[in-house]
Amino acid sequence: MSIPSRVRLIDVGPRDGLQNEKTPVPAAVKIELVHRLQQAGLKEIEVTSYVSPKWVPQMADNHEVMAGITRQSGVAYSVLTPNLKGFEAAVLDKPDEIVVFGSASEAFSQRNINCSIAESIERFAPVVEAALAAGIRVRGAMSCTVGCPYEGDIAPERVAYLAGLLKGIGVQRVDVADTIGVGTPRKVQKALEATLQHFGIDEVSGHFHDTYGQALSNTLAALELGVWNFQSSVAGLGGCPYAKGATGNVATEDVVYMLQGMDIETGIDLGLLIDAGAYISGFLDRKPNSRAANALLTKRAG
């Protein structure tokens, strides 16, 4: 195996994770979670989103959360901005990076945001332009790059098409997301390779859901392609909106456990990360959705 010696993790728990949690989480708890993540060594954190509170009430406190974080130098704070209005609200909070999104599945795009993939990208073009003009970095989240809850398998060509559209409007880097967790190593590698037609290896991150238990083997398969940026969610926050009660985002703790065991540098203190996950899981009144965290917490308890 010739794999990267260093990995950068982007914790999406505070945004992508909590957004899918039913229990309302106060801003102070979100802020404490972000603080604990950066204390644990996370250098990129997806903090909040600027969408209508009618759609996503959990993120209505975006300004309060962003204002409440004691920023640490060397840490990048990203936020989701689904449109120009959202971007204009976000820019007041000085995020380091904004996130726009697109689906590799036409059916998912239609059902999720009520327009075609091409239309969705056109709508994002002015957001990207405004961000770049303001000196804010832009990431593109590509959903359903392996499978779609409505269409089933997604061909790598569809992923390449979406990556090309995102590149075309100025997006600087992209996440290759297996939104419903159906991916397995070879399929995930094909989606990544399709993306690499348009983006460099440093500009591509893997975002794998653990719904079918496949996220870590997919991470290993991605590492073997040289991918070294990954997204994960502390304590596996988020669940899966397409399969109630099922696991969604892979837990950061599980990813870090694997990487550390492989002597891959992450800059993360697994003990402090587990504390962060236990903190938010405690608030949500449940165990972390992470096998490594639960095994280590059990061991600690002796």
Added chain:
Amino acid sequence: MSIPSRVRLIDVGPRDGLQNEKTPVPAAVKIELVHRLQQAGLKEIEVTSYVSPKWVPQMADNHEVMAGITRQSGVAYSVLTPNLKGFEAAVLDKPDEIVVFGSASEAFSQRNINCSIAESIERFAPVVEAALAAGIRVRGAMSCTVGCPYEGDIAPERVAYLAGLLKGIGVQRVDVADTIGVGTPRKVQKALEATLQHFGIDEVSGHFHDTYGQALSNTLAALELGVWNFQSSVAGLGGCPYAKGATGNVATEDVVYMLQGMDIETGIDLGLLIDAGAYISGFLDRKPNSRAANALLTKRAG
């Protein structure tokens, strides 16, 4: 990736799995589980053990279970025989294979069976001899090949030492078990490579626990070495005796899901396998300890 196109799975659920379950399982349920596993396409099933019912009451019905199975041609039924007395009891039930065991960790051997590794292998020598004389195949289960609950990390040299001892007494193939699930891809590859000093690639199986969520990435890493025999437990039966409430054996369903996604032939019908796991989990009054099974069961219900 150059990996095998075909994998043979050995389901250890009825023995290694149920042995660690507190709820007494009647022989009829065990027999039905074995029947369902073979219907799902499993070609090797670890059925029971011949140990003192004082130590393992769950396996006291070994004769009844073995007698009750309607054997299917092409399926191998294996049993654990920890000593000559156990072997003599087992031979009456005509198993296709017996299993002896040893630990790569001295501390584990001392604490678990109260003798050194070398002594444990000496004690097994007459069992192996008797089995081979009776035309019964012999497999060696090597525990703690990556880590030990008492010693911590286990050096690959210790694995090679154990493999050499087992080869020396006539054991025909071995399982490389990560008994406490602490392994990660490179460590597991080193344990396998150490074993391959003494056994051919067709004679080595991977047996990975999912305690830290690492079992599938370890399986992928093993496949990349050419290993094509794996052990797993339907519905993740078994738990982890060293971390209460934690996951033990990797679920057969999760392994099959990954292999099918990679177009690796297993001969297994995932739907029927999930039925088998749901059957025994229903008896134990809980959900299968398998992410793939739970996701697919949710989808079915959905």
